[in-house]
Amino acid sequence: MRDVAHEANVSQSTVSRVLSHAPSSIPISEATKQRVLATVKKLDYHPNQYARSLRGQKNRMIGIMIADIRNSFYHPLVRAVQDVAFQHHYDVMIANSDHTREKELLFCESIVRRPVDGVIIIPYHLTDEDLDDLIARTGVAIGAIGNHIQHPGVDMAWGNDGLASYRAIRWLIEQRGHRRIAMICANPDFPVIKRRHGGFQRAMEEAGLSVPEEYVVCGDWSFEHGQRAIRSLLQLPEPPTAVFAANDTLAIGALEAVEEMAYRVPEDIAIIGFDDIPEAQWVRPKLTTIAQYPGEMGQKLADALFERIEGKNDSQRCAFEIPCRFVERESA
Amino acid sequence: MRDVAHEANVSQSTVSRVLSHAPSSIPISEATKQRVLATVKKLDYHPNQYARSLRGQKNRMIGIMIADIRNSFYHPLVRAVQDVAFQHHYDVMIANSDHTREKELLFCESIVRRPVDGVIIIPYHLTDEDLDDLIARTGVAIGAIGNHIQHPGVDMAWGNDGLASYRAIRWLIEQRGHRRIAMICANPDFPVIKRRHGGFQRAMEEAGLSVPEEYVVCGDWSFEHGQRAIRSLLQLPEPPTAVFAANDTLAIGALEAVEEMAYRVPEDIAIIGFDDIPEAQWVRPKLTTIAQYPGEMGQKLADALFERIEGKNDSQRCAFEIPCRFVERESA
DNA sequence: CTGAAAGCGCTTACAG
DNA sequence: CTGAAAGCGCTTACAG
Numbered sequence: 001m002r003d004v005a006h007e008a009n010v011s012q013s014t015v016s017r018v019l020s021h022a023p024s025s026i027p028i029s030e031a032t033k034q035r036v037l038a039t040v041k042k043l044d045y046h047p048n049q050y051a052r053s054l055r056g057q058k059n060r061m062i063g064i065m066i067a068d069i070r071n072s073f074y075h076p077l078v079r080a081v082q083d084v085a086f087q088h089h090y091d092v093m094i095a096n097s098d099h100t101r102e103k104e105l106l107f108c109e110s111i112v113r114r115p116v117d118g119v120i121i122i123p124y125h126l127t128d129e130d131l132d133d134l135i136a137r138t139g140v141a142i143g144a145i146g147n148h149i150q151h152p153g154v155d156m157a158w159g160n161d162g163l164a165s166y167r168a169i170r171w172l173i174e175q176r177g178h179r180r181i182a183m184i185c186a187n188p189d190f191p192v193i194k195r196r197h198g199g200f201q202r203a204m205e206e207a208g209l210s211v212p213e214e215y216v217v218c219g220d221w222s223f224e225h226g227q228r229a230i231r232s233l234l235q236l237p238e239p240p241t242a243v244f245a246a247n248d249t250l251a252i253g254a255l256e257a258v259e260e261m262a263y264r265v266p267e268d269i270a271i272i273g274f275d276d277i278p279e280a281q282w283v284r285p286k287l288t289t290i291a292q293y294p295g296e297m298g299q300k301l302a303d304a305l306f307e308r309i310e311g312k313n314d315s316q317r318c319a320f321e322i323p324c325r326f327v328e329r330e331s332a
Numbered sequence: 333m334r335d336v337a338h339e340a341n342v343s344q345s346t347v348s349r350v351l352s353h354a355p356s357s358i359p360i361s362e363a364t365k366q367r368v369l370a371t372v373k374k375l376d377y378h379p380n381q382y383a384r385s386l387r388g389q390k391n392r393m394i395g396i397m398i399a400d401i402r403n404s405f406y407h408p409l410v411r412a413v414q415d416v417a418f419q420h421h422y423d424v425m426i427a428n429s430d431h432t433r434e435k436e437l438l439f440c441e442s443i444v445r446r447p448v449d450g451v452i453i454i455p456y457h458l459t460d461e462d463l464d465d466l467i468a469r470t471g472v473a474i475g476a477i478g479n480h481i482q483h484p485g486v487d488m489a490w491g492n493d494g495l496a497s498y499r500a501i502r503w504l505i506e507q508r509g510h511r512r513i514a515m516i517c518a519n520p521d522f523p524v525i526k527r528r529h530g531g532f533q534r535a536m537e538e539a540g541l542s543v544p545e546e547y548v549v550c551g552d553w554s555f556e557h558g559q560r561a562i563r564s565l566l567q568l569p570e571p572p573t574a575v576f577a578a579n580d581t582l583a584i585g586a587l588e589a590v591e592e593m594a595y596r597v598p599e600d601i602a603i604i605g606f607d608d609i610p611e612a613q614w615v616r617p618k619l620t621t622i623a624q625y626p627g628e629m630g631q632k633l634a635d636a637l638f639e640r641i642e643g644k645n646d647s648q649r650c651a652f653e654i655p656c657r658f659v660e661r662e663s664a
Numbered sequence: 665c666t667g668a669a670a671g672c673g674c675t676t677a678c679a680g
Numbered sequence: 681c682t683g684a685a686a687g688c689g690c691t692t693a694c695a696g
Contacts, residue, residue, distance in 0.1 A: 002687065011667045016691055017694095029665060044469075047448045050385040051689035054672045059382070061425070066640060069414070070407040078401055091442055093425040096414060110423055114381045130406070136377075186537075251615060278555075282584060284616040343683045348675055358676095361681060383673035515670065523693045 001047065006066055008039040015040075015075070019047055019067045020057070021067065058117055062305065064094045065121040065238040071221070072220035072277040073294060074122070080298030081120050085222065088306055090117070095136040099221070101125035108134050115140060118305045124190050128154075141308035143318075144299035148191035153332040155318040161192065161274070164200030164290045164324035165244070168272055170330065171209045172242050176270065182215040184250050185294065191216075196246050196274065215240060218317065227254020234261060234269065241269060242332065248273035248280050255283055270332035285317065285330035293322050333379065340371040347372075350378055352389070359377065372504045390449055393423045394637065396438045397453040401583065403553070404609040405626060406454070409477075413452050414629030418617075420638055422449070431519065431553070433457035440466050447472060450637040451632065451647055454478065456522050456544065462561030473640035475633035477518075480523035487636040487650040489629040493524065493606070494654035496622045497576070500604055504574050505539045508602065511515045514547040514572035516561040516582050525550075528578050549571060558585020566593060566601065573601060574664065580605035587615055587663065602664035608664050617662035 006013045010032060018028055018036040023265050025030060039045075053059040062085055066074045078094065082205060085092045093116070097103040104126050109135065118141035123130075128151040131142060135153055142151075145179040147158035183200050185193050197216070197327045216237060219225035224244060230253075233240055245251035251273030255265060261268050265285050277293035300320045337344045342364060350368040356661055359615040372379075385391040394417055410426065417424045425448070429435040434460050443451060445468065450473035455462075463474060467485055467517050474483075475650045484623050504510045517525050529548070546568060551557035558577060562585075565572055565623035577583035583605030587597060595601050597617050605612060608623035632652045639645040 012690080013667060013669095013692080014665090017666090020521065020691075027665065032665080046441065046445045046690055048386070050382040051672090052390070053382040054380070054386055054689080054690075055675085055691045057691070069401075071411055072404070079428070082426070086427075091425045091427070093423045094414070095418075095424070096411070102398040103655050109378065113378045114423065180673060254615070279611050279614055282588070282611055307614070344674080345676080345683060345685095346681090349682090352675075359681065364681080380673055381686090384675075386673080386690085387675045388688060389675070 001045070004036065004043055004045050008036050010036060011305050013084055018074060020052075026078070048186055048327050050199070059115065060089065060166045061093060061114070061116045063093045063107070063111055063116045063119040063121075063247075064118065065097055065104065065123070066091060066094070067099045067122065067124065067221070068093065068096050071158055072279060073235070073247065073249075073275045075122075076293075076295030077122075077298035080275075080295045081302040082306075083298065084302035084306065097124065097191070099124050107129070117141065117309045118143070120301050120305060121188065122143075123149065124192070124306075141305050143305045144302070145297055146192060152310050152317050155308070155320075157301050157320040157322055158294050159292045159297075159324045161290070161324055162195035162199040164326065165196040166203045166276075167199075167242060168290055169200050169203035170270065171326065172244075172270065173203065173209070176242070176332065178240075178242040178270065179209055180215075180238065180240040181209070181211075181216070181242045181244060182233050184226060184233075184245045184254065185216060185244060186221045186250075192210070194248060200244055220242070221247055221249060223253035223256075225248035225250050226255075227257035230254035230269075233262070234263065236259070239269075242266075242272070243269060244272050247249060248272055248275045248277045248287060251287055251289065251331075252279060252283055255285075266330070266332050272332045275328055282325075283330070288329045288332040289327050291325045291327050296322050333377065334376055336368065336371050339375065340368050342368060343473065344496045349389035349629050382641045386559040389434070390641070391447065392421065393446070393448045395439070395443055395451040395453075396426045397429055397436065397451065398426070399453070399456065399553075400428050401426065402435060404611060405579065405624070406626030406632065407490050407608045408625075409452075411631035412627045413634040414635035416638065429456065431522070432508075437462070438447065443472060444469055449473065449641045450475070452633050452637060455481065456524070461643075469574050473637050475637045477629055477633070478524060481621060487633060487640070487652075489633050490501075490656055491624045491629075493622070493624070493655045493656055494531040496658065497606075499529040499531075500622055500658055501532050501535035501576060502539070503603065503658065504576075504604065505535065508574070508664065510574040510602065511541055511543070511569065511608050512547075512573045513543075513570045513576065514549070514565050514574060515543075516558060516565075516577045516586060517548060518550075518553045518557075518578055518582075519550035519551045520550050525578060532576055544570075548633075553579055553581060553586075555581050555585035558587075559589035562586035562589050562601075562603075563593070565591070565598050566595065571601075574598075574604070575601060576604050578606055580607045580609045580619060583619055583663075584611060584615055587617075587619070598662070604664045608659055612659075613661070620661045620664040621659050623657045623659050628654050 005015045052076040095107045115138045120143045122145045131151050216230040273287050273289035276289045280287035304318040430499035436585045438554045447470045447531050452475045454477045463483050474485040485505040608621045612619035636650040
């Protein structure tokens with residue numbers, strides 16, 4: 001910057017003002033401005049972002065925390081956030097929590113250290129108190145997915161997944177006549193599992209159907225857990241006739257295992273997933289599932305985030321409910 | 333930091349030295365060290381990363397540039413790089429180029445501005461000159477995928493995809509008796525397409541088989557292009573009996589369209605993909621394809637990157653050839 | 665409209 | 681083993 005100032009015969013202050021798109025409060029003569037810009041171009045000068053950050057300006061970076069970049073469910077969300085950030089000339093750092101509280105806290109720490117201007121997170125363990133702490137220490141703007149986050153200073157987006165689960169199970173019972181329905185879950189401590197399992201349980205109870213303990217198979221979110229879970233279910237003395245999987249990856253794992261065991265889907269065993277990832281349409285039979293709209297969530301949350309970052313919103317809490325939709329295909 | 337220094341009754345220099353894991357050249361008395369660490373914990377102090385960066389230390393951040401986070405092919409690579417970075421306590425920023433030179437250059441610019449300590453990139457347009465420029469201006473360590481990058485200061489990993497393509501086509505001809513073979517390509521200007529198409533062309537020529545112009549359908553990398561391309565191919569007066577798709581997404585798109593047209597795979601039309609993304613095993617018929625190992629590429633490149641960042645390698649160029657492997661399944 | 669100077673929060677010679 | 685001081689590259693009151 002010193003070089004540019006010297007070469008253009010102005011002070012550093014002037015170069016800085018020309019470059020920082022300063023709020024027009026401080027005017028620069030057109031001639032000076034052009035001279036500076038020409039010199040900047042000539043010397044191929046790019047202001048150092050860290051110095052800017054240090055001096056108190058924006059950091060021009062946001063963070064995303066998801067469980068695992070390998071799960072397709074997150075991609076539309078991540079991409080939407082990246083695209084909004086790109087338009088604002090922001091960089092995006094991305095971290096995986098692997099559904100552990102430990103890594104969620106490490107993400108918060110790296111946010112505190114750096115810091116960044118905003119984050120979009122999908123927390124599985126972080127509580128309102130954790131977020132409160134984060135805001136107090138950094139002033140970072142936060143958008144979160146999942147309605148277990150109720151902090152008044154945090155924007156959020158959520159699907160009505162509990163209700164959607166309830167309705168899907170009712171559909172299995174009333175439209176398809178199932179009475180023995182099982183559920184493949186991830187860790188039951190996750191709020192998201194509590195909601196989906198709660199919907200399942202409620203529909204079963206209302207229909208007067210019992211759910212034997214071994215009909216709820218908990219584990220992680222993986223393809224492999226889907227395979228193992230359905231095998232154990234089908235080996236029960238009284239196996240279920242339908243299975244509700246807490247996400248599509250589990251459902252697709254189940255589908256693969258069922259095919260190997262030479263059962264027919266949906267005749268012998270019906271399978272319903274959750275999320276409607278692209279792969280749900282590629283498997284055979286095509287997966288009946290409950291669609292969520294992560295792209296829309298990401299987009300809305302990112303727009304809200306930049307409103308906060310740009311100081312256009314410092315009071316209003318945004319809460320976007322993006323309803324789930326039941327998608328009937330071939331597996332149930 | 334001032335607060336910590338004051339509270340612990342030492343100078344800022346001392347706090348800094350305790351915290352910066354300084355090369356043991358400068359010793360600190362154990363008592364002082366413990367006192368400082370206790371105060372750090374008590375005040376919950378986290379050093380500001382931007383100030384550290386500015387003062388010349390490492391920036392503790394690397395960048396990844398891929399074409400599009402939504403393509404499954406990149407996930408094992410991204411995840412592997414993230415995991416290595418995580419172990420080194422580094423943050424990772426990720427940008428999409430959408431296969432455009434414009435966005436590839438914008439990524440370079442944001443690297444220059446920030447800067448970061450290293451990048452892993454999958455360039456489709458960037459040349460050795462571009463990278464030379466980037467290194468000159470930032471000293472950033474670079475690892476790249478694809479053997480069109482030959483810069484002596486850039487580590488690289490690559491699959492032998494040209495040869496693998498050649499062999500797959502020979503297999504179609506010799507083991508499966510195909511004579512009319514088409515190819516679905518992305519933009520033919522991409523080095524990766526040149527290599528894969530080159531292998532295809534060579535196998536055909538060596539077998540004395542001609543490739544009508546309309547048998548090479550160029551477009552982008554999308555599912556939709558796969559669908560459109562195979563439709564146009566099957567409507568030709570003399571349609572092909574086998575199709576080689578430049579990646580699995582194209583192949584899966586082709587598979588879907590073929591199913592809608594009620595052709596049988598592989599009896600009526602054989603399909604071969606490239607990459608072996610997880611979805612290749614989920615579609616029916618299961619996709620015959622050429623496996624690449626992006627996870628291994630990412631891991632090796634990231635390890636090499638941190639060797640450079642930590643100054644353990646400032647001369648040796650690493651070049652990892654990760655051979656492709658033909659995976660025979662059901663679609664050909 | 666422009667410039668001189670202070671300061672963001674650290675690290676690192678330099679001195680003791 | 682520890683501290684006082686300079687400086688990384690910017691931005692922003694303050695002064696003119």
